[in-house]
Amino acid sequence: MQKLLLKNIKQLLQVRAEALKPINGLSMKELPLIENAWLAIEEGRFADYGSMSDFPGISDWKGLDVLDCTGQIVMPCYADSHTHIVYAGNREAEFVDRINGLSYEAIAQRGGGILNSAALLQQTSENELFDQSRERLHEIIRLGTGAVEIKSGYGLNLESELKMLRVIKRLKEETPIPIKATFLGAHALPQAYKTNKAAYIKLITETMLPAIAAEQLADYIDVFCENGYFTAEETIHILNAGKHYHLKGKVHAEQLSHSGGIAAGVACGAISVDHLEYCTKADMQLLQQAQTIPTILPGAAFFLNLPLPPARQLIEHNLPVAFASDYNPGSSPCGNMNLIMSLGCIQYKLSPEEMINACTINSAAAMDVLNEVGSITLGKRANFIITKPISSYAYIPYAFGNAPIEAVYINGLKF
Numbered sequence: 160m161q162k163l164l165l166k167n168i169k170q171l172l173q174v175r176a177e178a179l180k181p182i183n184g185l186s187m188k189e190l191p192l193i194e195n196a197w198l199a200i201e202e203g204r205f206a207d208y209g210s211m212s213d214f215p216g217i218s219d220w221k222g223l224d225v226l227d228c229t230g231q232i233v234m235p236c237y238a239d240s241h242t243h244i245v246y247a248g249n250r251e252a253e254f255v256d257r258i259n260g261l262s263y264e265a266i267a268q269r270g271g272g273i274l275n276s277a278a279l280l281q282q283t284s285e286n287e288l289f290d291q292s293r294e295r296l297h298e299i300i301r302l303g304t305g306a307v308e309i310k311s312g313y314g315l316n317l318e319s320e321l322k323m324l325r326v327i328k329r330l331k332e333e334t335p336i337p338i339k340a341t342f343l344g345a346h347a348l349p350q351a352y353k354t355n356k357a358a359y360i361k362l363i364t365e366t367m368l369p370a371i372a373a374e375q376l377a378d379y380i381d382v383f384c385e386n387g388y389f390t391a392e393e394t395i396h397i398l399n400a401g402k403h404y405h406l407k408g409k410v411h412a413e414q415l416s417h418s419g420g421i422a423a424g425v426a427c428g429a430i431s432v433d434h435l436e437y438c439t440k441a442d443m444q445l446l447q448q449a450q451t452i453p454t455i456l457p458g459a460a461f462f463l464n465l466p467l468p469p470a471r472q473l474i475e476h477n478l479p480v481a482f483a484s485d486y487n488p489g490s491s492p493c494g495n496m497n498l499i500m501s502l503g504c505i506q507y508k509l510s511p512e513e514m515i516n517a518c519t520i521n522s523a524a525a526m527d528v529l530n531e532v533g534s535i536t537l538g539k540r541a542n543f544i545i546t547k548p549i550s551s552y553a554y555i556p557y558a559f560g561n562a563p564i565e566a567v568y569i570n571g572l573k574f
């Protein structure tokens with residue numbers, strides 16, 4: 160039986176006797192911690208913790224590994240509740256086009272954007288796609304991510320959407336962290352259906368969904384609710400079709416314009432609505448009546464120079480705000496949650512405490528894994544980060560572009 164003891168921890172962050180619910184807006188300022196702490200792990204789970212001043216005898220522990228964490232901070236791993244890390248190739252050519260003055264919309268119109276990723280993915284074998292995606296997944300785990308949601312949506316036909324979801328299933332089986340799979344067939348309208356959106360929606364609801372359900376390939380269903388993509392009404396129709404197969408909804412909402420994605424998500428009991436650049440006061444009031452978690456993706460807003468979503472107002476409405484990376488090839492080719500923490504503090508003026516809550520407990524709630532991860536709570540999976548010796552936890556977002564991580568442990572084992 161594997162037992163691990165961390166002692167002399169400078170600060171043990173996000174310690175909660177119970178953490179099964181997201182943290183609402185105003186409470187996000189509070190980050191419970193133990194100074195000069197110890198932490199015990201048994202069978203891959205948190206078994207006990209406390210202050211070094213009342214450190215108990217450990218003579219009854221056999222086969223104990225002890226780590227001295229003097230000067231180091233220990234915190235639960237990040238949960239990244241919104242990614243598209245299963246994709247083929249990269250889109251840095253479009254990145255350069257944008258630097259030279261082309262807009263994201265202009266690039267999309269000439270076959271770039273999501274359709275570019277879809278064309279590449281359709282030509283890539285399942286094995287090759289798995290290899291590329293596993294590399295990204297391992298990269299983000301080494302950066303501190305201990306649970307991740309991954310979407311399909313670059314297939315845009317039955318065969319390729321299934322290919323993506325099968326790759327996610329394999330990643331689930333072969334990776335030690337919790338992974339949730341989201342079916343995002345309604346990510347864009349493929350060329351073949353350019354003049355017949357109704358037929359594509361029918362393909363999603365009547366062909367793709369039953370096939371995905373038959374192989375149990377998805378946990379969630381998602382829609383890009385946006386001008387030129389899918390309307391609020393179509394979003395509701397697609398999410399309701401997913402419900403029939405026991406898939407909870409998620410929505411890409413109000414990113415490029417106010418399109419009604421939040422209201423559609425709330426109406427369908429979505430677990431989260433994500434992006435929110437154009438979220439209004441009325442949307443916030445709707446969210447107050449719902450269990451749906453507003454999720455901000457600062458990587459995409461940063462990369463595309465979009466207006467910032469109203470994170471502070473969402474918090475002032477006492478909502479449980481989550482942050483995630485949106486790791487994807489077109490608008491956020493970065494899954495480093497340490498950088499997401501920095502962007503939250505620097506651009507959105509959230510405090511380090513608010514950002515840690517947004518990137519651990521609240522993002523875990525936005526992907527339904529809060530019973531397993533997101534806090535240092537007895538019985539939860541021992542997925543945690545040991546930082547390098549640093550002066551305080553505020554150093555993590557302060558040192559932007561840097562990940563001051565010494566080690567990441569998953570289920571009590573060094574990754």
Ligand SMILES: [Zn+2]
Binds near residue numbers: 241243411485487
């Ligand atoms: Zn996305």
